Amino acid sequence: MAHINIASLEVGQEIGTTEFLLTRDSLVRYAGASGDFNSIHYRDDIAAAVGLPGVLAHGMLTMGAAVQVAVDWVGDAGRIADYQVRFTKPVVVDPVDGAVLVVTGKVGAIDEENRLVRIDLTAVFNETTVLGKAQAQVRV
Amino acid sequence: MVNPNVQGKTYPATSPYLVGREKIREFAHAVKSTNPMNLDVFAAQAAGYDDVIAPPTFAVVIQERSLATVLADPEADIDFSRVVHGDQRFIHARPIVAGDELTSVLEVASVKSLGAHSMVTFETKIFDIEKALVCTAISTLVVRGDE
Numbered sequence: 001m002a003h004i005n006i007a008s009l010e011v012g013q014e015i016g017t018t019e020f021l022l023t024r025d026s027l028v029r030y031a032g033a034s035g036d037f038n039s040i041h042y043r044d045d046i047a048a049a050v051g052l053p054g055v056l057a058h059g060m061l062t063m064g065a066a067v068q069v070a071v072d073w074v075g076d077a078g079r080i081a082d083y084q085v086r087f088t089k090p091v092v093v094d095p096v097d098g099a100v101l102v103v104t105g106k107v108g109a110i111d112e113e114n115r116l117v118r119i120d121l122t123a124v125f126n127e128t129t130v131l132g133k134a135q136a137q138v139r140v
Numbered sequence: 141m142v143n144p145n146v147q148g149k150t151y152p153a154t155s156p157y158l159v160g161r162e163k164i165r166e167f168a169h170a171v172k173s174t175n176p177m178n179l180d181v182f183a184a185q186a187a188g189y190d191d192v193i194a195p196p197t198f199a200v201v202i203q204e205r206s207l208a209t210v211l212a213d214p215e216a217d218i219d220f221s222r223v224v225h226g227d228q229r230f231i232h233a234r235p236i237v238a239g240d241e242l243t244s245v246l247e248v249a250s251v252k253s254l255g256a257h258s259m260v261t262f263e264t265k266i267f268d269i270e271k272a273l274v275c276t277a278i279s280t281l282v283v284r285g286d287e
Contacts, residue, residue: 020172033163033170034201050221059225064171064197071196076187077175077235080196084229084278133227136196 004074004140006112015073015105015119020065022057022091023098030061044095057091062101062123062130069105070119070136079139081116086132091125101125108135115140142258142283146216147251153243154205156269161238164194171195177235191238199230203264203277206246210262216248218260218283226259226280233273241269249278256285 027041036058039046047055063085071077093099101123108120121134161181168178173195176183184192211220236242249261264277 026170026172030170033167035204060197060200060228061171063228064173064195067196068171068173068175071173071175075175077173077177077195078187078189078193080232082229082231083196084227086227087225 004117006110006115006117006140009107009110009117011107011110013107015107016069017102017104018069018072020068020101020103021098022061022065022093022101024055024093024095026098027055027057027061027093030058030064034058034060036060052090052092054092054094057093057099057101059085059087062087062091063134065101066103066121066123066131066134067136069103069121070138073105073119074138074140080136081139082137083135085121085134087130088132089125089128089130091130099125101130141217141253141285142251142260143215143217144251144253146210146213146248149216149248151206151209151213151246153245153267154202154209156241156243157202157205159194159236159238159240159242161192164192164198164236164238167198167201168195171197189235189237193238194236196230196232196235197228198236199232199266199275199277200228202242202244202266202275203246203262203279206244206264207262207279210246210248218281222284224282224284226282228280229278231276231278233275236266236274240274242266242274244277254282258283258285 109118123131266275
């Protein structure tokens with residue numbers, strides 16, 4: 001599984017890009033799987049009543065999907081030693097078209113001694129970055 | 141406003157949560173994981189795990205159980221309808237594996253005010269049945285005050 005040659009990596013190198021289509025179905029599925037049943041994630045009337053531009057994706061769904069770029073690169077979800085994000089912008093999920101989240105991973109830092117690679121993730125929805133300081137420390 | 145006096149307050153350990161294999165698969169599908177370690181027992185075992193492992197953000201399920209005790213605490217005085225998730229971090233000592241029985245202990249690491257808003261940071265330590273640390277989950281909630 002550890003097919004990554006740490007010595008050959010360079011800071012700034014892209015490790016992959018994935019497009020995630022988040023639909024209302026995705027939100028209902030995430031609500032059930034996570035136990036987060038906040039109704040702003042599936043009811044337009046409640047989202048509007050609290051002043052939101054629409055039904056929003058769970059921040060934790062965005063966070064959970066984004067890290068898959070790093071997981072796919074290393075091949076093993078168990079190698080994500082540390083993962084953090086800031087939730088900076090909402091992802092509004094259209095009832096018909098959903099929302100397309102484009103996540104790109106880049107090598108942010110390399111610690112050869114401890115075999116840790118920091119992957120910096122950029123998550124873009126509607127030409128706007130929705131996660132800040134999205135960083136995963138990956139054991140390679 | 142969140143009561144600043146709860147800074148440093150620790151909440152008692154939650155009752156054990158048994159991590160099910162199908163729960164991990166369900167969560168993995170929900171976060172769009174296609175990683176065999178989350179889904180395929182044989183692949184996970186071939187990589188040295190006892191069973192399928194959870195995606196990196198699954199620990200939020202355990203964190204929420206601790207958070208629920210804080211939100212129910214009248215002393216903390218947190219109005220959930222005004223809560224926005226600010227940031228989140230998971231530091232894994234090891235991956236969560238199907239079959240784990242996990243408890244969590246939450247500490248209110250800090251309460252800060254930012255104008256009318258409050259920012260509360262929680263540190264939730266997740267332990268297995270041997271009392272070994274599995275994951276530290278750090279979460280900041282922004283509680284909107286009256287504008």
